[in-house]
Amino acid sequence: MTASSALPYQRLHVELDARRYPIHVGPGLLDDPDMLVPYLAGQQVMIVTSETVAPLYLERLKHALSGDGRDVREIVLPDGEHTKTLASVERIWDALLAAGFNRRCTLVALGGGVIGDMAGFAAACYQRGVAFVQVPTTLLSQVDSSVGGKTGVNHPRGKNMLGAFWQPRAVVIDTRTLTTLPARELSAGLAEVIKYGLIQDVDFIAWLEARMSALRALDADALTDAILRSCAIKAEIVAADETEQGQRALLNLGHTFGHAIESHQGYGNWLHGEAVGAGMLMAAALSQRLGWLEPDEVLRVEALIAHAGLPVTAPASMSGDDFLSIMRLDKKNIDARLRLVLLSRLGDACIHDATPSDMLDALLTDFPRR
Amino acid sequence: MTASSALPYQRLHVELDARRYPIHVGPGLLDDPDMLVPYLAGQQVMIVTSETVAPLYLERLKHALSGDGRDVREIVLPDGEHTKTLASVERIWDALLAAGFNRRCTLVALGGGVIGDMAGFAAACYQRGVAFVQVPTTLLSQVDSSVGGKTGVNHPRGKNMLGAFWQPRAVVIDTRTLTTLPARELSAGLAEVIKYGLIQDVDFIAWLEARMSALRALDADALTDAILRSCAIKAEIVAADETEQGQRALLNLGHTFGHAIESHQGYGNWLHGEAVGAGMLMAAALSQRLGWLEPDEVLRVEALIAHAGLPVTAPASMSGDDFLSIMRLDKKNIDARLRLVLLSRLGDACIHDATPSDMLDALLTDFPRR
Structure with a gap:
């Protein structure tokens, strides 16, 4: 030994x-x-x-x-x-x-x-x-x-x-x-950690709000706990749906918007986690438009994403049409319908393929840019 | 309809x-x-x-x-x-x-x-x-x-x-x-049909001895029966061992010798089925040296392979050492042992990794060339 x-x-x-x-x-x-x-x-x-x-x-x-x-x-x-x-x-x-x-x-x-x-x-x-x-x-x-x-x-x-x-x-x-990981990449990883709270575990959201500073300071116990809790949520979802027929798609919260940002900006200019951070906030904002989240819940999501050191705005150079044209190519779409992962409430995600197109257009146009 | x-x-x-x-x-x-x-x-x-x-x-x-x-x-x-x-x-x-x-x-x-x-x-x-x-x-x-x-x-x-x-x-x-299939390719396919009889079904060997002329003349009923029986044997073996951990390896009867012939002669000069035809006879001959088959059983295998229009000799340009050096690279070997599929009797195959090397050398040297 x-x-x-x-x-x-x-x-x-x-x-x-x-x-x-x-x-x-x-x-x-x-x-x-x-x-x-x-x-x-x-x-x-x-x-x-x-x-x-x-x-x-x-x-x-x-x-x-x-x-x-x-x-x-x-x-x-x-x-x-x-x-x-x-x-x-x-x-x-x-x-x-x-x-x-x-x-x-x-x-x-x-x-x-x-x-x-x-x-x-x-x-x-x-x-x-x-x-x-x-x-x-x-x-x-x-x-x-x-x-x-x-x-x-x-x-x-x-x-x-x-x-x-x-x-x-x-x-x-x-x-x-x-x-030895650059701080920017640590933040990118925190995007996925936050995602697990948003889709499945409202208590984990509260834990992250309390421990975000410790995580960014590389507190060993906080990191171990956050990694274990994240892996446990992902493992549970994957075990239930290994080849992504249903529930596993919930892990893509923020990813359809995020992939559009990465694709438009060139992969590597935005880190994957940064694009997912902004994308999750876009999903939350769209969920609010559908009446599923309260405004103060969206603000809570925004604060947590910002506290992790992640962007809460979309790229200034990207129009609503840029988003739409890239999102329609996403391989998560089945036949012609645009499937999005949204939040039915904080700590609970759903797959939705019937967002009214004018509502989606308005979100993509109105979402803050920088 | x-x-x-x-x-x-x-x-x-x-x-x-x-x-x-x-x-x-x-x-x-x-x-x-x-x-x-x-x-x-x-x-x-x-x-x-x-x-x-x-x-x-x-x-x-x-x-x-x-x-x-x-x-x-x-x-x-x-x-x-x-x-x-x-x-x-x-x-x-x-x-x-x-x-x-x-x-x-x-x-x-x-x-x-x-x-x-x-x-x-x-x-x-x-x-x-x-x-x-x-x-x-x-x-x-x-x-x-x-x-x-x-x-x-x-x-x-x-x-x-x-x-x-x-x-x-x-x-x-x-x-x-x-x-529309060339006769030579039909024969190559018959090599695998014969293989199913040799490894698992002595009655199918007898059926093939009786119906080989009909198969080569493209008799529709004979073809349907032979294909169904072949697929049924393969399907049964595959279902029991999808990822080739054990029994499925029996389907490689003749293939280690055959791959050596294909590799040495250049893929395409010998058709895969032709190489397997000669390879199955080599496996039968080695099984006889191990005392598992009688000489007249090996002659029966040889006659059936010849009747299908397949070679019953190895290439004249290939030495025993040529066979050995290529066979040792075969991915069916685990760690350093040479694993061969042999016939424990007609209609029954086994995996054997303990053939005495002088016996294998003698077989590879003595097997007829042309």
Whole structure:
């Protein structure tokens, strides 16, 4: 037993029948073989990481995974949403084949959501599917993309157009990795944390209002609690609806508006979480127009999003028509109807595909710009 | 109801829990909307076919799928195993995105195994998975690759290295498409038919010995019976072991030897079925050396393979060492052990990873060449 295995950590499980898997959360887990080695399929391990994360954590993770004759290799990819392409995933496959790795190998994603999405997709399709472990190092990937099994890449014609549902064997969240995360990216991750409160847990909204300053100051206990609560809500929703036929769509609160902002402004100029922050406020404002939220509830949402360091306005360069034309292409639409996730009340979301078009037009025109 | 729906056909189901799907077998099914339309997910349909098959059957299938306002399009790909690449699958994805197809579209594979494998992989990963229907037009794809959900493409470093398990919603087998199939490809398909007898059904071996001439003369009833019996055996094995953890590996009888021949000779010079034909005889001969088959049983296997028009010798240019070096790379090996599917008796196969290396060397050296 290593020293680090005596560290405190917490655990929850994602319940997916035969593919039940644990999420471990705590400080220092990256260095703990006991958190990682039990989830490897065999002796062949490929760490997939990025140029930013590799200098910080690659050698430590490699050290934790090595031993017992294991063949641990790495592939280091460039950073950024624009690298989330099929060509990057092909580089992972080429590396696996060049290493002679067989169907009992394991891919370990070390990095943010882009790395996790690409490594997961590579694992899903290498020899028709191999083992996969997530070690997410950004708050966004810890509370969102590392849970739920969505993997994939972008295509010039759209985000996440190619991919697979592929579950990890384990998610290992070392909260200390957040100490090296830029403040702007911490805020982007908080957008998704706030989302879980808005869609499912009004008590969590109140907890976040009280603890937001502690979270932004990287208080260890606050972070562990927020990550665990977020993962628990997401895990519950995913377990009920693995392939997004119904309830899972609620996780897209703010995302249809947010994707429109990201797409119009160019991916990477607005961070995903920033666009979701503004998008959630747009969803709340539309919910108010439908008579589902009170004005002071929308102000409460706005204050929480602002307190997290996120934008509460849309880009000045984006017209209502810009929003509409991009939103109509969203792959969450079924046939011709525009489906939106809205708030039926604080802490409760719904899917709505019958918003009057003049009401939506007015919201998109009137929503504050900056 | 159309005239063609009054035609006789037979049906069996592949039992995969929520993904149970039917296989329809009979003459003229290609023209019958009732065989096809109930399995479409929505209004958007993309037929994936090849340059050889398109002039023969594309317009007829399009006609059967059209109507009710459906948007039916096609993508026609070049023929041949060497086109089974990620680049070809990217062409399918580009066509789907250019058409604006959403996650409720359906891909329909019209052609042989290469088309089915690529269209299935494209369906598995387009927007993380869309509906898929198989209309196989070669005997090989009708009895083998269209059943079981294996999809994928080759990589310069190996066959079928990238792919997914993805089940069709239905398999529609029109036996009349075999009238346009070259005799050599019919024989290649018969290799897999014989395989089902050898691994699981000694009575089917006797039936094939009696009906082989009728099958090669395209006797309609004989073809329907042979296809149904083959699909039933494969469906039963696949249902018990969808992701190839155990019993499903028995379907690889002759394939480890056969892949070595294909790989050494260049894919396409030996047809897959031809290589499997010779490979099954090599497996039978090795089973005899292990004391599991009598010499006259091996002669019976040899006569049946020869009667199907398949080779019963290995390539003269291939040494025993050539076989060994390629077989050791086979992805069916787990860690370092060479796993072979052999015959414990006629009509019963087993997985064996403890063949004495001098016995295997002798078989590979002594097996007849031509």
